[in-house]
Amino acid sequence: MLEAGPHGTKPRRIVSPHNIMLYGFLIVAALYWLLPLYVMVVTSLKGMPEIRLGNIFAPPVEVTFAPWAKAWDSACTGLYCEGLKVGFWNSIRILVPSVVISIVIASVNGYALSFWRFKGSEVFFTILIFGAFIPYQVLIYPLVIILRELGLFSTLGGVILVHTIFGMPILTLLFRNYFASVPVELFKAARVDGAGFWRIFFQIMLPMSLPIFVVAIILQVTGIWNDFLFGVIYAGTRNFPMTVQLNNIVNSTQGVKEYNVNMAATLLTGALPLIVYFISGKLFVRGIAAGAVKG
Amino acid sequence: MSSVVINELSLNFGNVEVLKSLNLDVAEGEFLVLLGPSGCGKSTLLNCIAGLLDVSAGQVIINGINVTWEEPKDRGIGMVFQSYALYPQMTVEKNLSFGLRVAGLPRKEIRDRVDRAAEILQIGALLKRKPGALSGGQRQRVAIGRALVRDVDVFLFDEPLSNLDAKLRTDLRVELKRLHQRLGNTMIYVTHDQIEALTLADRIAIMKDGLIQQLDTPLGIYNRPENRFVAGFIGSPGMNFMQGLLECSDDQWQFSTEGLTMSLQDYQFTREPVQGTPVEFGIRPEHILIGDNAASQPIQSVIDIELIEPMGADTVVWSKLGGSSFTLRVDSEAVLSKDQSLPVGFSAARASIFSSADGLRV
Known part of the structure; x- marks a missing residue:
């Protein structure tokens, strides 16, 4: 027999001052960050006459995909009018080898530094980590000279090498800490x-x-993908990544500023990182958390 | 024939001497337990034998072959770890066969050995599972199996039962002993649990500060500890110690402490006693008798009970004698109450006396 009064699971009120505050804040914050994206999407779907009306928040009356097609295929980036597609493929050609090479090397580094300690491995690791704290602007000019001497300046290989080098400290740290959380008895x-x-x-x-x-x-x-600086400096004109070409499209000042094309081009450029975050967000948090809890 | 021989083994980590010129000789088929408090170097010694740590000086000889510079896999050893160290992404079967696949054995041979180990350890039903789906006891069995399939002469255990709960630990302890009797391999077993050591070992090596304090059979260690450390380390509750002096009167050696003199008539001296030496007199709680039995003992006294701890099988009584804390273990049937006076008696024959100067047995 139950006595009168509370029993079982404690009831939770859905509408409470606490929840109103919490969700109110979250909604406002979400709106604040989503509004620019909304404006960009809306603008990219309008024709130029509609844009000139100046109602940037108004949804398009006539939806048109012409600006997207132009941004991808025929927008002028400086002298050439071939659109962003050139930059897209350049970015892919830079991205894939850089990601693969840097991660392969860094994972082996991290593994060796956690399990195969050698004389001076701690010093080596410290120096490597120190590299993460050097502002990379300092290294730009020396790298230009090094790449020139290697014959890699203004080539795809050059910019891949630069990305691999600059990814090394943080990636090695990441892998080393992860492997440090693996029980050493497993290795033994x-x-x-x-x-x-x-x-x-x-x-x-x-x-x-x-x-x-x-x-x-x-x-x-x-x-x-988001890198601009290394691309513009080391890749050479023929290999400019998407970010650099986007800049060339947006900042070229011939005639009318085509806001809809610019917006479409920007969205196209930002699409890949956005997709990556949406697909892998959960895995990303899990990976970071796994390292944080055990390490 | 000796199975494992350690010659003057030293290991330093920087300036810290972890093992100090240590010698050890393990007979073939022997179950040797390395026992000691945390940080005494017992696990380090095991890792040196396994070849997982490079030694600073000395030799490791296994089965008559000097393996000091050999890789772990070439030493003819199998090792079982405290955390089981099973490969999490492999099934039990792959875990067992990993070493054999590395060695490039033929498939049939691998299957035979895995099946045999699975049969011995009764893990046949688990072969297709991953370690995450096993209980602690099953995992440790698989870990033992991984050493078993290697068909080696020497098994090394690094606190294999410490992660298990008390009940399972007792069960697996018995299983380990059976396994040793069945296989007859040399086993070196590291633990900090004295019950495990006493129950499993043929001989126990008690370690402290990188040195072996005493190497003897379990009973030898229990009954005739060679020094003060060993005496205090083995036994729970620990041995009672009283500080005092050795004295000789009428050709009879006596131990005297504040307000108390005890005849050492039955005590077997290890060394020639010297008049007036400051010593510590040690007697185990379980060797102290009460009631009618006390009256027949050569040394008798009366104590005031301060605290009573019933432990089921027996009862531990806390008190004071000769200015030191004094515990005794009595039958749980005995009717006792706090602040009661209790006549006790014991014999010097079961006592241990240590010199206060160097801590060695007198």
């Missing part, structure tokens, strides 16, 4: 079982480090 057991450096890496460590690889890929993909 594998050594007793006779596995060597590479076999332990590929057969034991890699299969259990998917989350941290996802984190590293997201970091690198978004970072390299």
Whole structure:
């Protein structure tokens, strides 16, 4: 027999001052950050006459995809009028090798630094991490000279090398901390079982480090895709990435400023990182959290 | 024939000496337990034997072969870790066969060995599962299996039962002992649990500060500890100690402490006693008798009970004697109450006396 009074699960009120405050704030914050995106999408779907009316928040009366087509295919970037597609493929050609090479090297680095301590490995790691704190503007000119001497200046290889180098400190730190959270007994057991450096890496460590690889890929993909500076300096005119071409489209001042084309071009350029975040957001948080809790 | 021989093994981490010129000789088929408090170097010693740590000086010889510079896999050892260290992404079967696949054994041989280990350890039903789907006891069994399939002569255990709950630990302890009797391999077992050590070992090596304090059978360690540290470390509750002096009167050696003199007539001296040496007299709680039995003992006294701890099988009584804390273990049937006076008696034959100067047995 139950006595009168409270029993069982405590009831929760959905409308309470606490919830009103909480959700009110969240909604306002969301609106604040989504509004610019809304304006961009809306503007990119309008024709120029409609834009000239000046109602930037009004939805398009006549929806047109012509600005998107122009941005992709025929917008003028300086001298050439071939649209953003050239930059898109350049960005892909820079992105894929940079991401793959930097992550492959950094994961092996992190693995070696956590498990195969050698004389001076701590010093090596410290120097590497120190690299993360050097403002990279300082290194731009020396790198120009180094790349020129290597014959890599203004080439695809040059800009890939630069991205790989600059990704190294933070990625190595990421991987090292992740592997440091792996019990060292696992490594010892594998050594007793006779596995060597590479076999332990590929057969034991890699299969259990998917989350941290996802984190590293997201970091690198978004970072390299959004890069402007290294692209404009090291890639050379023929290899300009999408960000640089976007800038050329938006800032070229011939005749009328085509706001709808500019908006469409910007959205196209930002599409890839946005898609990456939407698809992998959950994995990303999980990977970061996994490292944080155990490390 | 000796299975594992350690010759003057030293290991330093920077300026810290973890192992100090340590010697150890393990016979073939022996179950040797390395026992000691945390930080005494017992796990480090095991890692040196396994080849997972490079030694600073000395030798490790396994089965007559000097393996000091060999890789772990070439030493003929299998190792079981406290945290099981199972490869999380592999099934039990792959976990067991990993070392064999690395060694490039033929498939049939691998299957035979895995099946045999699974049969011995009764984990046949688990072969297709991943470690995450196993209980602690099952995981540890798989970990033992991984050492078993390697078909080695020497098994190394690094606190294998410490992560298990008390009940399971007792069960697996018995299983380990059975396994040792069945296989007859040499086993070196590190633990900080003295019950595990006493129950499993053929011989126990008690370690402290990177040195072996005593290497003896469990009963030898329990009954005739060679020094004060070993005496205090083994036994729970610990041995009672009283500080005092050795004295000789009428050709009879006596131990005297404040207000108390005890005859050492039955005590077997290890060294020639010297008049007036400051010593510590130690007697185990379970060797102290009460009631009618006390009257027949050569040393008798009366204590005031301060605290009573019933432990089920027996009862521990806390008191004071000769100015030091004094505990005794009595039958749980005994009717006792706090502040009661209790006549106690014991014999010097079961006592241990240590010199206060160097802590060695007198």
